[in-house]
Amino acid sequence: MTTLPVFERVALIGLGLIGSSIAHAARRGGLAGEIVGYARSAETRETAARLGIVDRVEDSASGAVAGADCVILCIPVGAIGTVTAEIADALAPGAILSDVGSVKASVIAQAQPHLRADVQLIPAHPVAGTEQSGPESGFAELFDRRWCILTPLPENDPEAVAKLRRFWEGLGSMVDVMDAAHHDRVLAVTSHVPHLIAYSIVGTASDLESVAESEVVKYSASGFRDFTRIAASDPTMWRDVFLHNKEATLEVLGRVTEDLFALQRAIRWGDGDALFERFTETRAIRRGIVEAGQDTASPNFGREKPPQK
Secondary structure, eight states: OOOOOSEEEEEEEOOSHHHHHHHHHHHHHTOEEEEEEEOSSHHHHHHHHHHTOSSEEOSSHHHHHTTOSEEEEOSOGGGHHHHHHHHGGGSOTTOEEEEOOSOOHHHHHHHGGGSOTTSEEOOEEEOOOOSOOSGGGOOGGGGTTOEEEEOOOTTSOHHHHHHHHHHHHHTTOEEEEOOHHHHHHHHIIIIIHHHHHHHHHHHHHHHOTTSOHHHHHHTOOHHHHHHHHHHTSOHHHHHHHHHHSHHHHHHHHHHHHHHHHHHHHHHHTTOHHHHHHHHHHHHHHHHHHHHTTSSOOSGGGGOOOOOOO
16 A cells, blocks of 8 residues: 655755654655755755755755745744745745744744745644754654644644644654643743753853863763753754743743752751652652653663673
8 A cells, every 4th residue: 555645845944853854754654755955054955965865955945945835944943034034935825834943932923924824834843852963863763752742823724734743643753732832831841941951050060160071071970961961952953942932941940940949958957858758759750751651761761781891
């Protein structure tokens, strides 16, 4: 039985980790008749062409989107408005315009003013990724059993939303739908503030005068190593995330600051019961994540053991 493509032509604007992974997964699932790509950097375009990540690489964003029934912006959130304005006139009638950003209300606010009424703006956020970037880092399995959140607009055609949903399910994702503002609050808790804390802790460690940088590297325990993995994420992307999800991030960060002060008091006054109660609550969250299939319960967080000497 042959599966028909969900879209005749998919245009990917941005060919980093997410864009290249979409291309790999779409090919794996036969989801697009043709995949066209564009990246701002000539070097990235040359790499994508050499690796055969997409069927065709264009040297302009407007050239890439011409004739595409689905266009996905795989770019930093801060560039959404500029790029949408650049491609707006070239978008095909009835085309679906989507994205992969970690912030959704700002994407809508930036893109919507530039679009014709016949273009379907359906923001999306695949909750998947690694600390790697660039076209070489993409792989087809990135989205397998990971959530992709769609935040459609009230005026969207239900058939267009269903079509984009089928596409992401074909890429391997589990799909959920929610309001853009709610998405931004949820992700501030689960992603944005944790990244901010990781950047802060790793930066603090490098700035401490009483601890040499060589000691930080040499004696890094597992907790700090995991923070450094998060803090190695794309700085441009995360700068834009915080600037474009300011209110929700500051709200959650304020609550985290209050909780840190409470833990600080418990440690200062030797309140072991308060510490034990808090740590017991957090273990339950970890079990829930594992039971939901969003991480592994295998020893050492699933890392391979080093070879025996």
